[in-house]
Amino acid sequence: MPVAVFLAGALVSLAASWLLVSRLERVGERLGLSEALLGVVAALAADAPEITAAVSALAGHQQRVGAGVVLGSNVFNLAALLGLGAVVAGRIGLHRKVVALGGAVAMWVAVVCLAVVAGVLPVTAGLALALVILILYLVLLGTEGRNIGRLGLLRRCAVWLRSAVSEEEAELEAAIRPGRGRWPDAAAAAGALAVVIVASVAMERAASDLGQLYAVPQIVTGGLVLAAVTSLPNAVAAVYLAARGRGAATLSTALNSNTLNVVAGLLLPGALIGLGEASGQAGLVTAWYVVLSLAVLALAWRRRGLGRGAGLLVIAAYAVFAVSVVASGYALAGLPALAAVLGMSAVLLAAVALAPWPEARQGRPRATARGGAGARRESLLPGWPVGRLWTLSLLLPVLVAGVDAALGPVVVLIGLLIVGPCSALLTGRWLPTALTGLWVISLATVLGIPDGIWASPTHLAFVTAVASVALVATAAAALISGTRRGPHAG
Secondary structure, three states, X not given: OHHHHHHHHHHHHHHHHHHHHHHHHXXXXXXXXXXXXXXXHHHHHHOHHHHHHHHHHHHOOOHHHHHHHHHHHHHHHHHHHHHHHHHHHOEEEOOHHHHHHHHHHHHHHHHHHHHXXXXXXXXXXXXXXXXXXXXXXXXXXXXXXXXXXXXXXHHHHHHHHHHHHHHHHHHHHHHOOOOOOOHHHHHHHHHHHHHHHHHHHHHHHHHHHHHHHOOOOXXXXXXXXXXXXXXXXXXXXXXXXXXXXXHHHHHHHHHHHHHHHHHHHHHHHHHHHOOOOOOHHHHHHHHHHHHHHHHHHHHHHHOOEEEHHHHHHHHXXXXXXXXXXXXXXXXXXXXXXXXXXXXHHHHHHHHHHHOOOHHHHOOOOOOOOOOOHHHHHEOOOOOOEHHHHHHHHHHHHHHHHHHHHHHHHHOOOHHHHHHHHHHHHOOOOHHHHHHHHHHHHHHHHHOOOOOOOOOOHHHHHHHHHHHHHHHHHHHHHHHHHHHHHOOOOO
């Protein structure tokens, strides 16, 4: 019976959310909202299933399910909306101003969310900080930047802000064509909202019951199952927009959806109901949300969009995220660390096999002033091809992880995992270095189990250090790659 209720609730809530989105867009057009504000309204309506499911779980004192739905949905959005969208479309072109404006708001809310989940900030303070930036953003979109010059401190950047809003408006105008609504549209939206709430609550309760029946950890139920199911409307819409070449519309859908998820689905109900005690598992999901958001925005900024390589990288990151959530959920239930490591290894090896090799994307060999195509296939180490050096950078962390797991709590060698991204940096390619960075971050996360320091401050410090080195190595490889492709004087 719970299976039937879950499936029925999922289908009904997703179908009703589609109706809700279309009718609210019509009502917004009737009220004279700008295209950017219509996009925010559409994102909020599409988020109705996950927001409702999260609130239902928090009200039922299942904090890990509630937090998992919101935060897991945000990670899924990045992979499905932007990663999959880039793979399907071939490339999502983006204006840098749009990336900077939307990214600044999204990262502010993401960092505030991390501080709240980690227990650094009270929920009410986090809600206030998130609302401040969200309200300013909505005012900017609503006025289309016309009156922004009157806001004192923002006067100097008024021209830049108006330009960013106009670029986003240009993309959204062609992507959103709702037509002017009438009173039947408002009535249909109200009815659809009621259906979404009822169906989403039923779906969440059925999923929680099934999780308890089959001993599935709450973080897995919320962060993976409910998060993915409730995010499907946004994913389908974003892939459709990406295929039509509406890059800014795709980015706005993903970032606005994530921001509204946090504010309406976590911070607001958390301030009223409570989030419970700080959880290492919820912190893990939140950290993934923050880091992957930053990585996607950095890629989009540097390349003025996302290509297939970046899309595959984001999807691979989600695969690592999913395995780390499963590992963290079952670690407390006694799952052997070896099983978690083997599962993560299988996922990462599949991701590496599917990822395009850098030299394969260079096209046919052609003569250059630097020695032709052969020089492009060479790494920074003379005589070492990129592929061989990349393979070595993946295997060295596995050796370190094996020794560390065998020694257990006696000796902790997590810090030595930085040998992976440091070796990959010598390829001079950003994609192999980034994939190696994801690989060592996942290993550092799982090694907390055999080392007996899971989710402790020591473990978080090790993971942060490894992640920092991985990010710096990836950035350095990107700079080196750009320099090697640039014009060569003389």
